[in-house]
Amino acid sequence: MSTSTPPRLPRSAHLDQLAEQLWDAVAAADEYTATRLVLCALDDDADPEAVLLDVIARVQCRVGEEWAANRISVAQEHAATAINERAVAAVSVHPAARTTVTRGRIAVACVDGEWHGLPARLLAEVLKLRGWRVDYLGAQVPTPHLIAHLHRTRADMVALSSSIATRLPTAHAAITACQAVSVPVLVGGAAFGPQGRYAKLLGADAWAPDARAAADRLARGPLPRPQAGHQQFDDLPHLDDQEYTFVFRGSASLVRHVFTALEDAYPAMRTYDDLQRERTAEDLAHVVEFLATALYLDDPDLFTRFITWTAQILVARGVPAMSLPPALGLLAGELKDFPRATRILRAGTRSLPTAPFTAAGKHA
Structure with missing residues (x-):
């Protein structure tokens, strides 16, 4: 043996x-x-x-x-x-997991309105293991409170996390505010798009796809401190047309008008019970939110990715993806005088398959 x-x-x-x-x-x-x-x-x-x-x-x-x-x-x-x-x-x-602090101080927080706190918590714990002194501030941190914390602690940098793309305008404000007090910002999370495409657009000092990559990036050396007033909002000149502002401020009215007209444009809605109608209103609110964010970034791809993802989510829950084009068409009618918005809505409609999805998310 x-x-x-x-x-x-x-x-x-x-x-x-x-x-x-x-x-x-x-x-x-x-x-x-x-x-x-x-x-x-x-x-x-x-x-x-x-x-x-x-x-x-x-x-x-x-x-x-x-x-x-x-x-x-x-x-x-x-x-x-x-x-x-x-x-x-x-x-x-x-x-x-006990380590000695050998590096600087970093504040780890989620953008205000971002409730997915686990990715940021994972980053905070990894940075502690790598020797950083970490202030983990948690989910949904209002920007004024974040800045007050930076003043009080004199942190060397901030790591901002966001998973929801609709929080990107808020993330932009937070990045700008941190840089205005000379604190560099590293960002991460699905909200910042494929390969972090929106991190650069919004002026972040660095981006990382995950916690390990973020810790590796910081291990290579500190982020340079920006000069006061380094980042301003004039780097998004397309916002001068006010389309984002109109859609953002008028979102409740847009949802109400589209919801009211949708019953005629999509007759199957007439059979919906109260819960289904409530969820339809929630879905329309998400559509308008993502449209506003796409206008903020001037990126139709953000909206089309959301629409195709939404179609798959709906089908997985037994709701035909065919309900989306009528809603997008009605919304385009409400925004017919806004060229960027109508262009984005048309792109979203074109992204939907002409054949219905199966329950597995594939074309029939």
């Missing part, structure tokens, strides 16, 4: 296995098992940063995918996120 020690699995295989186990616990809403799994992994010398980013963050991405596919409810998604947040907290207090 052989008495040799069985071969150890590669570290990546251990992390894959841990991620599957954590997903099972999160899906079962088993907070105790979820936290025990990550603590036991750290007891067994797992790297804390890998547990945060290759296990917990990976599971959280799966939570989002399951919600989008309508395999879990909003309540289940919130519960799963809360458990993952508890798992992050468990990692943060484990002895393996």
